[in-house]
Amino acid sequence: MGRAPCCDKANVKKGPWSPEEDATLKSYIEQKGTGGNWIALPQKIGLKRCGKSCRLRWLNYLRPNIKHGGFTEEEENIICSLYLNIGSRWSIIAAQLPGRTDNDIKNYWNTRLKKKLMAKQRKDQAACRLLEQEIKRESETFMVNQTLNHNQIQVPYWAEQHTSMPMTTMHPSLVHHHHHPHLGNQDQFTRLLTKIEGHLYDDPQLSNYQYPTQQQQQQEHLYVQASSSEVAINTTTMTTNVNYTQWLNTEYDGSMNLPSSDEFEVYLSNNNDNQLGRFDGNESCSGGGGVDIGNNSSTTSNSAGSSSWEDMSSLVNTNTPASSFDTYQNRSMADPGFWNGVKT
DNA sequence: AAACGACTCAACCGCTCGTAT
């Protein structure tokens, strides 16, 4: 059975609101409120509009203290930060920006912020390539010096049994390249990254990836732990299309193997933004020290500002550069297993 | 000045969810 229409479609006016209609709606709501029933409202005040249309007009345009346009840099950062955490939940994002409507934020993201991010990704990727070359060059220099000094790295006996395990050495002074001023935000992007991974794993060409066994992971973990005081071991290899054994047998080629900005862009477009944020309740981030969101929509704030949501400020980092790709790259660099990672 | 494409944003549509019955 189909859903009954909320109003008589044939007898309602559509399209832009006239100043008269605005005045009628505004003065009524200011005097008497909505009465808790938007559907009945237009009839009461003699407007030939759908109740939903009245509600939208009030919330997005007529209600007091609405701000239009002119988003500040801080607001942009808040939007980006929250988008990366919770996806396209515009009403929640709007609740953190007084005077802004979900519609405005959504439009702003779709028409400007997203493009801005893309531009920054390209720029960052170029910088990353340079950094990659520098690290490779300096690592090579370091290894030559190390050999000359007969400064052999002690490989534990249990690791020798796994001599094919990818290993590379890196001058400790270079390790800082793997850190980034914004790495503190790592957790807050985890779910976006998970989604990106998920998208990759959806690719049939990549679907034959075999996840490492617990034992394999432990071996790698121990090995890295035991060696990390002296050297940085980078097992980063973007090989989601090979199994873990093949991956173990792959020599680290010195590259960062970061996902390209093209991949990221394709991801964004394929997912049409919204899927980035389409987390269901089971994907609550509360377990990871984050904020549990959206499991109880009865407490959901709306763009009218009646927010009873938990404060999202813990998810907002106004210092975060407006680039999700930043984080996505940083995460890849900081966590070698990330891009090969275990699907959650 | 006209034509065209790109961009913006108000408004609509269809869906989910919560609540009342």
Place this chain on the structure above:
DNA sequence: AATACGAGCGGTTGAGTCGTT
């Protein structure tokens, strides 16, 4: 428990505006 309905939400659309040729 099942159903109906309204509120709210996010995605999409298209008219209007702006910039370029």
